[in-house]
Amino acid sequence: MIEERPRALVVFxxxxxxxxxxxxxxxxxxxxxxxxxxxxxxxxxxxxxxxLQLVGASFAVEDDWxxxxxxxxxxxxxxxxxxxxxxxxxxxxxxxxxxxxxLRAMSRLADRLGARTAVMVVYLAxxxxxxxxxxxxxxxxxxxxxxxxxxxxxxRPDTPTPLPTFTPxxxxxxxxxxxxxxxxxxxxxxxxxxxxxxxxxxxxxxxxVWVTWDDGADRFVTGLKPEKGSxxxxxxIQPAITYAVAVAQSAVPIVTGLKTEPCPSSDPAQPIxxxxxxxxxxIPPTATPSPTPGPSPxxxxxxxxxxxxxxxxxxxxxxxxxxxx
Amino acid sequence: xxxxLLTIILGLAFGAGIGLTxxxxxxxxxxxxxxxxxxAQWQSDWVLMTAQAYSLDGDLNxxxxxxxxxxxxxxxxxxAQRGEEALxxxxxxxxxxxxxxxxxxxxxxxxxLAPYLTQ
Numbered sequence: 001m002i003e004e005r006p007r008a009l010v011v012f013x014x015x016x017x018x019x020x021x022x023x024x025x026x027x028x029x030x031x032x033x034x035x036x037x038x039x040x041x042x043x044x045x046x047x048x049x050x051x052l053q054l055v056g057a058s059f060a061v062e063d064d065w066x067x068x069x070x071x072x073x074x075x076x077x078x079x080x081x082x083x084x085x086x087x088x089x090x091x092x093x094x095x096x097x098x099x100x101x102x103l104r105a106m107s108r109l110a111d112r113l114g115a116r117t118a119v120m121v122v123y124l125a126x127x128x129x130x131x132x133x134x135x136x137x138x139x140x141x142x143x144x145x146x147x148x149x150x151x152x153x154x155x156r157p158d159t160p161t162p163l164p165t166f167t168p169x170x171x172x173x174x175x176x177x178x179x180x181x182x183x184x185x186x187x188x189x190x191x192x193x194x195x196x197x198x199x200x201x202x203x204x205x206x207x208x209v210w211v212t213w214d215d216g217a218d219r220f221v222t223g224l225k226p227e228k229g230s231x232x233x234x235x236x237i238q239p240a241i242t243y244a245v246a247v248a249q250s251a252v253p254i255v256t257g258l259k260t261e262p263c264p265s266s267d268p269a270q271p272i273x274x275x276x277x278x279x280x281x282x283i284p285p286t287a288t289p290s291p292t293p294g295p296s297p298x299x300x301x302x303x304x305x306x307x308x309x310x311x312x313x314x315x316x317x318x319x320x321x322x323x324x325x
Numbered sequence: 326x327x328x329x330l331l332t333i334i335l336g337l338a339f340g341a342g343i344g345l346t347x348x349x350x351x352x353x354x355x356x357x358x359x360x361x362x363x364x365a366q367w368q369s370d371w372v373l374m375t376a377q378a379y380s381l382d383g384d385l386n387x388x389x390x391x392x393x394x395x396x397x398x399x400x401x402x403x404x405a406q407r408g409e410e411a412l413x414x415x416x417x418x419x420x421x422x423x424x425x426x427x428x429x430x431x432x433x434x435x436x437x438l439a440p441y442l443t444q
Contacts, residue, residue: 008332015336022337023344033352037364047360050391054371057378061423071370102381 041076048075052089060105068109083113087120094119100216122210122217122246176207176247178254180279185263189236190273192243192258196222196231196280203231210246211235212253239273247280254280361396368395372407373416376423385430401433408438 040051059068072082090106107120196207205223222233237243237260244253255278263272360371379388397403408424418441425438
């Protein structure tokens, strides 16, 4: 009897171990748990990126921070991590050249999440279209309730939700100065032509140039037309639109208020619109300003640098009209 | 002999119970999933956001890909149905308009959503 008890215990433990292994094999491989009715927090990373893109697009249409925040909260991750992921998705969207309104909204949302990066600043600096509220009376907007865990039936609150404190991040200042700005009248489409040179006046290829206007932005790179110079780049512009130009990593436009205007033409049947030729050179190292906290998230006006340069026969800041035959 | 058999059965049951509980609570495969298993409410929101993204980029292929992740066979019908739900929920006409336009682009036009095509 005394010997039987330990033996029975050993038998029980061996049987339990076999049962445990059998149970795990069944639960993990034969009949694994299946997920249904999950929340966005359960999405795989690739789908999570798609979800974040959709939240950004939706924010562009709805312009509703509370709703966007609710959707982001559904990821159930620390805010800093969501902000970082959203910033990555936004940068990817910018690199893919998604439509400007979407990029602007995504940049604003990233900024609001405290994850502004240099590439977003050009969209933050562009004026935001006026939001026109719907004239039709609407009921409260319902967002999804989550299941199975009890939670959120979302209703638009009557009072605004307190927003997180905005912490400004450093903004890259221009590293190039405008050294010449020339109005050019010649047949052909009106353009903004940019020439980026080094300190010795040699064209610099591969410099990114941002052109922004009221409801859009475009980016091009110098050196893609080598026949016009290794530091040359251009872009066609439209009448009645005011453009601003930023060069390299500059977060603020260096030149603003560029507009094409009619040029005097000898043939009234063939009107000529003025182009702008802008030349840039690096700021001398001693004059390079250190980064400082940037402007408010959606500035209404962007600062313009006024270059001061020593006398040079090739450098002029006064617009001149060149009439080419 | 009978007692030993009973001990074995009890041990197996005890071990299997623990194994099943642990195995289902802590699955070996990643619990992270595809949008097709989102709850109905979140799937509805996915459709709405897809329509809003389409209203911005006009990229029908991309919208199709995003909707296909939900696993529905008739994407147009799914969007149209969401549009009608949005109408019933009293969402702003601009939101319903995005759904109506995407549904129409996917070949699903309904009389109730037709007035919102121009919203």
